[in-house]
Amino acid sequence: MIAFLIDADNFSSPVWIDEAFQTLERTDGSISIRRAYGSAENLKGLADSLRIWAVRPFVNLPLPKNTTDMSLAVDAMELACMVPKPKLVVIGSGDLDFVPLVVRLRERGIKVVCVTERSKMAQDAVPAYDQVIYVGGDQVDQPIAVEPKPVATAPVRPPTKKVSIKSPAVKTTSSKPLPAKKVVAKKAPAKKSTGASSDAVTVPRILAVVPNLKAGQWQLLSEVAKVLHDEKLLAKNATSTKLFKKFPHHFELMPAVKPNQVRFILPLQ
Template identity: 60%
Template sequence: MIALLIDADNLSSPEWVQEAVNILEQNEGTVAIRRAYGSAENMKGITEVLRMKAIRPFVNLHLSKNTTDISLAVDAMELACMTPRPKMIVIASGDLDFVPLVVRLRERGIRVCCISERSKLSQDAIPAYDQVIYVGAEKAPTSAPKVQGVVPTTEKISSAPPKKAIANTSQTKKVAPKVVAKSKDAPKKATKTAAASSKTAVKTHQAIIAALPKMHEGQWLELSEVAKILHDQKILAKNATSTKLFRQFPHHFELMPVGKPNKVRLIKP
């Protein structure tokens, strides 16, 4: 029996969650237990893949940091005490906090695998796992792989001297070269596009501040409460996350903590 436990506060991309399930099913077999843990905001972003892959969501109460990690760890130890227990537990997260859990699971004779995107996996956590699987575009090889059994085609070179072509001047027509006119409007269009994008960013920034008057006081605001207000004001798209939105304005907003932010404030000039 294989159990997949997803830290949705860390592995929050729906494409990568789906890829993780597909890789496990192809290489290890049926994944009997599928669970995802995280905040309500992050769960919204992966709702569709949870439904498609029959993954049970476990939404945490909005409290302090590490609530998701502790919830996942408690269930992992509970599974390890079951009869029969899983032969393999897969933790979909790159957090270093799970290393003590991984050690305890391995002591009970359970194989432990990590699934993470390369940029989020702590290098100190790798030795603790029996296996590490990377998901996302970052795992793609930088050069094209060699394909066995495929022989490249080559042109046959004839030893006979080439035949001289006889030019018929009476039938040869002079073709004037085509002149490709450069569009004078291209730089203007690029400038207009950049200007429009800049205006949109300014409007979004102003709309965020207008919707959150407490930010003028320089207070740290809870990210989940802020996201709800931005969703209600139609500033934040339905499936978008507030973290990505604020990271578009690094000179105006500050997130805390850096790894898994749960608070935000306005940076005053």
């Protein structure tokens, strides 16, 4: 049994949902449990796709943030306690908030796959999943097949009689050896940088691109990391956790193990 649970507040494009179902049914088979969680507005925008794929919508209560994530997580743990339990749970969201849920599902022997759009994926959450499937475009470069070229063979000629020809003696004008040519080493081309150097990233630059941190309130690390990636202050494969740990007197992470929140430490007045 396979369950596909969609966070419609994050995985919010009809095109992504269509591509996700096509990919999952092609690789894993029929999906038994299909549910979408989100606000009434987001679910209304996905109405056609949900109807086509027979997905049950679960409208979220009009409460503050994270209520959709909690609703999805509660149902996922309820499914994990069923007999028989699902062999595969697919979460349609790239939020970092689902990592504790993924860990608990895997502890119960359930394979967990994430389906998301690349820009929505929190990089710190990738290692928690058994597999991450990206939708919304060509994500994998296919190798180009090269056909081997035929090897040209020279025509066989009949043997000819060897004629010995004496070569004239070459006069040497000097016994000194020729000077060796100087070999100039070519410089390797400089690698293109995919993001800002860690030395160039400063606390004022971080606060300039993420002004919400200036208030000193806790912010979701995944959302802050996305802004830093978009503004090229964080390299493509770099993690936001390592970046903030370079400024222990200015930023605080929580919890200590696998942090998912960050705040700016306001200076004492």
